[in-house]
Amino acid sequence: xxxxxxxxxxxxxxxxxxxxxxxxxxxxxxxxxxxxxxxxxxxxxxxxxxxxxxxxxxxxxxxxxxxxxxxxxxxxxxxxxxxxxxxxxxxxxxxxxxxxxxx
Amino acid sequence: xxxxxxxxxxxxxxxxxxxxxxxxxxxxxxxxxxxxxxxxxxxxxxxxxxxxxxxxxxxxxxxxxxxxxxxxxxxxxxxxxxxxxxxxxxxxxxxxxxxxxxxxxxxxxxxxxxxxxxxxxxxxxxxxxxxxxxxxxxxxxxxxxxxxxxxxxxxxxxxxxxxxxxxxxxxxxxxxxxxxxxxxxxxxxxxxxxxxxxxxxxxxxxxxxxxxxxxxxxxxxxxxxxxxxxxxxxxxxxxxxxxxxxxxxxxx
Numbered sequence: 564x565x566x567x568x569x570x571x572x573x574x575x576x577x578x579x580x581x582x583x584x585x586x587x588x589x590x591x592x593x594x595x596x597x598x599x600x601x602x603x604x605x606x607x608x609x610x611x612x613x614x615x616x617x618x619x620x621x622x623x624x625x626x627x628x629x630x631x632x633x634x635x636x637x638x639x640x641x642x643x644x645x646x647x648x649x650x651x652x653x654x655x656x657x658x659x660x661x662x663x664x665x666x
Numbered sequence: 667x668x669x670x671x672x673x674x675x676x677x678x679x680x681x682x683x684x685x686x687x688x689x690x691x692x693x694x695x696x697x698x699x700x701x702x703x704x705x706x707x708x709x710x711x712x713x714x715x716x717x718x719x720x721x722x723x724x725x726x727x728x729x730x731x732x733x734x735x736x737x738x739x740x741x742x743x744x745x746x747x748x749x750x751x752x753x754x755x756x757x758x759x760x761x762x763x764x765x766x767x768x769x770x771x772x773x774x775x776x777x778x779x780x781x782x783x784x785x786x787x788x789x790x791x792x793x794x795x796x797x798x799x800x801x802x803x804x805x806x807x808x809x810x811x812x813x814x815x816x817x818x819x820x821x822x823x824x825x826x827x828x829x830x831x832x833x834x835x836x837x838x839x840x841x842x843x844x845x846x847x848x849x850x851x852x853x854x855x856x857x858x859x860x861x862x863x864x865x866x867x868x869x870x871x872x873x874x875x876x877x878x879x880x881x882x883x884x885x886x887x888x889x890x891x892x893x894x895x896x897x898x899x900x901x902x903x904x905x906x907x908x909x910x911x912x913x914x915x916x917x918x
Contacts, residue, residue: 564673565677565717565718568781568783569674569677569681571780571783572777572780573681573684573685573714575776575777575780576685576773577684577685577688577711578772579769579772579773579776580685580689580692581688582768582769582772583768583769584691584692586761586764586765586768586769587765587766588692590697590748592697592739592743592746592748593691593700595739596691596700596701596704596739597691599735600688600691600707603707603708603711603727603731606711606723606727607714607715610715610720610723611718614720622845622849625720625722625723625845625848626845626852626853626856628723629849629853630853630860632726632727632730632731633860634860634863635730635731635735636730636867637863637866637867638867639735640738640867640868640870641867641870641874643738643742643875644870644871644872644875645874646742646746647742647745647746647874648874648875656746656748
């Protein structure tokens with residue numbers, strides 16, 4: 564058996580890397596990908612906790628993960644549409660250049 | 667091998683690869699390389715799901731994340747022709763120095779919490795004194811595995827009045843079958859709501875990303891926010907508004 568703590572540590576490392584990427588990078592697409600990585604780390608935590616309670620036949624954590632994946636897919640569709648529309652208007656997807664709501 | 671069981675060795679390899687490729691996501695200058703690195707991370711996390719016995723999670727990880735979302739990302743990167751820029755702008759000195767510090771601080775906090783928790787010290791055992799939570803979970807496990815409704819709860823009190831085998835479980839086990847049963851019974855309401863979320867997201871993505879010229883034939887409205895497009899019927903209030911707007915712009 565693999566201890567639950569190992570999964571939690573790996574998940575924490577992945578989450579920290581994702582957050583560092585969100586703070587460090589200025590390309591909006593890469594920031595978005597880092598957010599996806601953070602969500603994935605949280606999914607790993609959910610499944611690890613669901614495993615650790617009673618040998619993994621408790622499905623609350625797994626249910627959470629399915630709905631998180633659904634929302635992530637919806638969010639990727641809408642967010643990328645916003646980025647495409649933004650790139651048409653501003654001709655740049657640098658996060659520093661996006662500082663106005665209109666025009 | 668090296669004093670570890672085989673699955674722990676597999677876990678160590680998978681997690682090391684996942685962490686290295688996740689760092690590649692942050693470090694690579696070209697967004698395409700970042701996206702491909704993230705694909706590798708997702709595959710390694712899917713391997714960890716399989717180690718945990720969650721095969722369905724691994725399947726949707728590969729299908730939805732690596733298959734759908736990352737392909738969408740690559741499509742947008744190549745559509746917008748994003749060029750790899752300088753990853754560290756000297757004018758943004760503060761940002762490039764501050765972000766790793768914050769990341770390391772967060773990692774230290776998470777490790778502190780994990781390493782002092784029951785999951786590390788106590789081997790994941792529940793610390794419930796009467797162990798009622800664990801006993802109730804054991805009942806639920808017995809219900810899910812055998813398909814028979816438990817007749818008494820953890821304290822021995824009866825929970826159902828009728829008897830008999832009125833519930834016939836499907837003759838299947840394994841993570842996908844059990845989770846499917848759970849998804850269509852206990853999680854049926856969130857399941858339906860998520861279908862509405864997907865519908866709204868699909869419509870919203872189409873409306874937002876339609877090109878401005880395609881949705882508004884009149885050249886005066888090409889940068890005026892999101893509209894559903896189409897030509898207003900003559901005599902309608904919408905046509906009146908459009909005419910008013912056109913006059914206003916002509917006057918300027």
